[in-house]
Amino acid sequence: MTKEQFVVTAAQMRDIEGRIFAAGMPVAALMEKVGKLISDSFARHWQRLQSIIPLSPSFQGGLGGSHVGILAGPGHNGGDALVVARELHFQGYQVWIYQPFAKLKELTSQHLQYAQSLGIPCYQQLAELPSCDFLIDGLFGFGLEREITGNIAEAINHFNDWNKPIFSIDLPSGLHTDTGEVLGTAIRATHTFCLGLWKQGLLQEQALEYIGQAELIDFDIPLADIHAILGEVPKIKRITKTTVFDTLSLPLSPTTHKYKSGHLLLISGSKRYAGGAILTGLGARASGVGMLSIAVPESIKPLLISHLPEALIIGCPETETGAISHLQLPSNTDLSSFNAIACGPGLTTDATPIIEQVINSDVPLILDADGLNILAQLGTISTLQKRQNTTILTPHTGEFHRLFPDINYQDRVKAVQTAASQTGAVVLLKGARTAISNPEGVVWINAESTPALARGGSGDVLTGLMGGILARVVNKQVNIEDVVAAAAWWHSQGGILAVKERTELGVDAFTLTQYLIRVLKLSIEDIL
């Protein structure tokens, strides 16, 4: 595992750091190392930022002329910030410090004393503060224990109102390290330098508007210390490119052939929602699956053929409302002929017999959209109890609530863990930070996405992409939750790339399918 994959709570971070100190690393040395790493990374960002944001009239130009406000807290977060203050001072920045606390930790107090000895002005009152070009937030890190109130809360709101870029150290001050909730008030950061390992709170949706651009500052925590606290297989992991490429088993073997690259059956679409079937099919195409069959109502078969000439389109009898009434597979074919089935987009809720049939099959199955709504009507847990083989559910929050009305999905990690253990399925809960759990409670969090994906049809693409990957690798001893994580990562990276080239309004679901292969190509080049 790479450092980027680990996710820690405040307690786990404290224990990991405790091991480092117990092994002999002086606390002051680590703080110095961290402070230097932050200063170097900050200088890179500040150069880039200068080119895109209007600077205050006081700005004298160049790195050295910038005016920097350092917000120093009473603990080691403040200590880190004071090391940064000293380093930026020596690099020629005009630095001032805001330090309103009476009692400081020893190390923090020493750094403050030295900063003042260098002539760096230090203020206790908001009213005295000069202007600045940007702020560095070192008020609180993972030691924040309670709601922020009084003059500190007032100060945080005051700095937020300045509308200056704010670079937060470890976490935006005021965010709960584990849950990401705001404790009273919180700094709205432009950029967050997360120290050592990703804090769980930074991966929660409620934190997103406070974090800005997040970056991990690796300060060489030994893997042994991490595994000693998190275990050999950590419960909660952050999806990264390396995990995805392990799962996608790329590059392909030179002797592969179409039957070795999986055969996926998509069951989707209706007269009313033909587009859902097309988008799911295009998502599956992008996965590189060897063979693709798509079962749709007879009346939309020609449409599917025109969009997906390489797929085997199976026209099925339909109800008067234009939904599939029953699966009419080609002769000498049954559901066990397929490596995986993905079912649901565009089906409408008039296709209950189809859902019952695929649930009773012994084929790895992904249920999405109306497949989930029908499952909820049938009774989620009782219906899935019959299944022995792999089941993957991919609800958005509305579908999740219909499937699991008794589970509070505010804490998304706990919600997917509970749903997965109750159903024995791998459950993906869609959102700005998609969470995935297997029945044993092992969780993947997709920490990078874009609001551009919150559009009709985007979920259909994910279902097809996931189905194609599943069909390709299901016989290759992979963890099913890794397949789901790979699909979620690939889908969101496609959206992120599309936004870069077409803005957040330019990522309709069809366009997204065109970016899936592009993002894979760029990622492979990046990795190789």
Ligand SMILES: NC(=O)C1=CN([C@@H]2O[C@H](COP(=O)(O)OP(=O)(O)OC[C@H]3O[C@@H](n4cnc5c(N)ncnc54)[C@H](O)[C@@H]3O)[C@@H](O)[C@H]2O)[C@H](O)CC1
């Ligand atoms: N140990 C190291 O060398 C490193 C630490 N790192 C940085 O330090 C912080 C964690 O430091 P810690 O002192 O434990 O906590 P904080 O700096 O977050 O300070 C919290 C501090 O403030 C008090 N406090 C807590 N809640 C409140 C509140 N609501 N109002 C007022 N005061 C509050 C509490 O008593 C604490 O003393 C970590 O985030 C890193 O930035 C690095 O990992 C580098 C190595």
Ligand SMILES: [K+]
């Ligand atoms: K902070």
